[in-house]
Amino acid sequence: MPLITSSEMFKNAYKGGYAVGAFNVNNMEIIQGIIEAAKEEKSPLILQVSAGARKYANPIYLRKLVEAAVEDSDLPICLHLDHGEDFEICKACIDNGFTSVMIDGSKHPFEENIRLTKEVVEYAHARGVVVEAELGRLAGVEDAVSVSAKDATYTDPAQAVEFVERTGVDSLAIAIGTSHGAYKFKGEPSLDFERLQEISSRLEGFPLVLHGASSVMPEFVAKCNEFGGELPGAKGVPEDMLRRAASMGVCKINIDTDLRLAMTATIREYLTKNPAEFDPRKYLGPARDAIKGIVSHKIKNVLGSSNTL
Template sequence: MPLVTSKEMFKKAYKGGYAIGAFNVNNMEIIQGIVEAGKEENAPLILQVSAGARKYAQPVYLKKLVEAAVEYSGLPIVLHLDHGDSFEICKACVDDGFTSVMIDGSKYPFEENIALTKKVVDYAHSKGVVVEAELGRLSGIEDAVSVSERDAAFTDPDEAVEFVERTGVDSLAIAIGTSHGAYKFKGEPRLDFERLEKISSMLPNFPLVLHGASSVPQEFVEICNKYGGQIPGAKGVPEDMLRKAAEMGVCKINIDTDLRLAMTASIRKYLAENPSHFDPRQYLGPGREAIKQMVIHKMRDVLGCSGKAPESISSL
């Protein structure tokens, strides 16, 4: 099966009240862990490539690894550009075979964001590629994305409707209280479900996206810190909140930090317990398995997308 777009995936997810996991990929072991989980859970996947990943691994390596994952797994897999910051990078990814691109014009004024997004949509749609955009701004840091909390703005429902109508975008990332990175909340975690409900009601059957949706499991934070890490106070989005969002029109939930924590905790622990080992396969293997188990947990207990691949395959 070739790479697919997210269009039919999202239709089924919206109707079924679940979300597709969008997992950031940076190297072979991360891709293998995610795909092994998807295969075991029989779930569709979105593998997304950020600016940091493109810089670290080079797009051609990641694309070939994802193509290998499709061939190996037989799963419906979307290759998605995460946080494209210009028309040029989106065009390059479309031309290179990506099946989905995100144009992030959220840093621009509303009209400029619309103009940029519309330009990307027109080009991508002409090539059969779907487009995600962002309206509203998330606080926190992820790769090249950095927005201070005081500048963060939640998505305005009326603007969301106008934005979708004028751009023709296929999905929309909204800001309702999540943030990038491992330090999402200083106090009690809160998401603006009233705002989400209003946006969903005003854009019926339209797929929404949550960025910055890692939960930062404390057991992995503790393992990292126990074996030499220094990440005190990290706090993520409670998983029950993500499950609720998936039942309210959020069809794509982005997860990156949790994968990093799982892999790093595993590697730190392995190296501390096996100081004489120096073969990368010895510690990357457990790291890959940690990724797999994290993704399985997300699919089963948070996203609700386990067992959804067969239906997706038949209609794509």
């Protein structure tokens, strides 16, 4: 099965009241862990690549690893650019075989965001590629994305309708209280479900996206800290909130921080308990298993996409 776009995935997700997981990938072990979980759970999948991942792993290596994943799994997989900052990076990814790109013009004024998004949409659609855009700004830090709390803004429902109509974009990332990184909330976690409901009602049938949606699972934070990490006060989005969002028109949920924490905690534990070990396979193997475990958990218990193929 070749790489596919997310169009059919999102139609099925919207009808079924579940979300497709969009998991960030940086190396072979992360991809293998994600793929093994999705195969067992019989779930569609979005593998997404950030600007940081492209710099770290080289776009050619990442693309070939994803091609191997497709060949190995025969799963419906969409290859997506996460947070493309300009037309040029979106064009490069489209030309290099990505089936979906995100143009993130949320830092720009509304009209400039529309102009930039429309430019990418026109180029992508002419080549059979779908486009995600963002309206509203998420706080937090992840790879090249850094937004202070004072600069974060929630998505305006009326603007969302106008934005979708004028750009022709295929999905829209909205801001309702999630944020990037491991420190998403200082107090009690809260998402603006009233805003989500209004946006979803105004854009009936249209796929919405949640960024910054890792749960920052306490067990992995605790394990990181136990074995030398320093993550005091890390807090993510409760999983019941994500499940609720998936039933309200959110068809794509991005997960990155949870993968990083699971992998890092596992490696820290192994090296601490086995100080004489220096074979990377000995600690990357368990880390890959940890990735598989957390992705399987997310698919079954949070996204709801298990057994949908």
